[in-house]
Amino acid sequence: MNENHILELEEQKSELGKIEISPEVIEVIAGIAASEVDGVATMRGNFATGVAEKLGRKNHGKGVKVELDEEGIIVDVSVVITYGVSVPEIANLIQSNIKQALQTMTAIDIQAVNVHVVGVQFETHEHLDEEGK
Template identity: 85%
Template structure:
């Protein structure tokens, strides 16, 4: 999907004008919704997102890719889960939370929410970071 492409809400066109939603906004909404799920340790982003976070800039769209299709949008989410959780259950909760958040906030038709589990975070890593 082209980064500059804007999603237009057909049903929101009125005499007052139209509503356009940037894909970056959808990425942020999906990223926050995924992060809220218990069992998600962190979102997985690219190298540039990691550098930006180390410099103090929070990237809520990290680990989320949005594609526009004929039947709606497809959201791909890459997550690192907490060791010991049931992966299928956490993935299903991520899908449900993202779909509900996007439908509530944007009214855009969601074709699919694909969850990619790309890592596991162990408790010992969390304890080391706290000390």
């Protein structure tokens, strides 16, 4: 692992120089890809991301942890799903969407995408009232 926690794309090295991608960029790409899947209610971050969002700072990498090693990257995603969806189906869609987005945007080898379902969100009464009208 690089000591500066920057992932170098060796296959993108040319006479012009090298390309480096920060793990934070990978977290953002994976976070957006996961939240695009229907059935994902929210991403689950830690206390610090919750405080930052309350202060008005949007964190697209929320709920995503990236580990770098010699064989590629491991992405861990923590999500809250919508009640009534198929957990295995949503998890597979999240894995596929993240893998496709990262390969398309970064050309990095992905070792694993681990999905952690940490909660279920039920419909709120406001949402039910709007549908009932």
